[in-house]
Amino acid sequence: MKNSAINATDIPVRVKPSVYPEPFASRMTGREKCPLGDFFGLNNFGVNLTRLTPGAISALRHAHTKQDEFVYILQGCPTLHTNDGATRLEPGMCAGFPAGAGNAANLSNDTDSDVLYLEIGDRMAGDSANYPDDDLQAVQVAGEWLFTHKDGTPYE
């Protein structure tokens, strides 16, 4: 019954916590993603229900070249970091990041309570991601992310 409605929190957490290479994958500790869109068999975009425990971050701060991204805060007060600085968010707030705009973003949970939000991103072919704060770059090849140092050398 893939088409039935379900409580979002009943959808299992993604098995692989992070696709980043180390040392970046370990920095995603405390982040849990429930792939809501995948659960229903959606292909064109992903919708994740993501939980950040205190101290966790959503991702390395990044900007996509092809993928639009959008977040909607359901619970807790994360801090949004962009090229313009930091902003404290509240439940009911949202933010969008158009592909190619170069505004690198992530969320951090700097509070003592869990943060819960919806994140949406499409799956345009030929995407790449830039990480202004880290020695990392990523290109999508055949649906898989390929991560390298900024000089193009691979991570182990």
Next chain:
Amino acid sequence: MKNSAINATDIPVRVKPSVYPEPFASRMTGREKCPLGDFFGLNNFGVNLTRLTPGAISALRHAHTKQDEFVYILQGCPTLHTNDGATRLEPGMCAGFPAGAGNAANLSNDTDSDVLYLEIGDRMAGDSANYPDDDLQAVQVAGEWLFTHKDGTPYE
């Protein structure tokens, strides 16, 4: 400051209440859509914060051939109608409708309180929509919906 976060309820309601021809447009009375994704300049998918006042419906029951759709209930208890029947939803519940699956869906607000939900849909080219309960069909041409009777004759 298109890239700033904002309270979703501060994003203006869409000016045109419905793109349906009459008599269907009038059946959308009580439905208000705030185009959150468009506000931030997203192109690849739309995210709307949609309010249904008591008695209102989300859309005519429909299925897309190319567009994936997803809803997440924020407030109130709408009824989800699909090919399989009716299901009462609650805040925190979600449902997804993969393109081409043919499961025609909509929401109705059969309660005395407002319903508020997020709806997400991509913008794949060449989409069309089927309406099993109504004498209506729709094809997307150059980004605009073209509605006809099921026999192909146009609406006025």
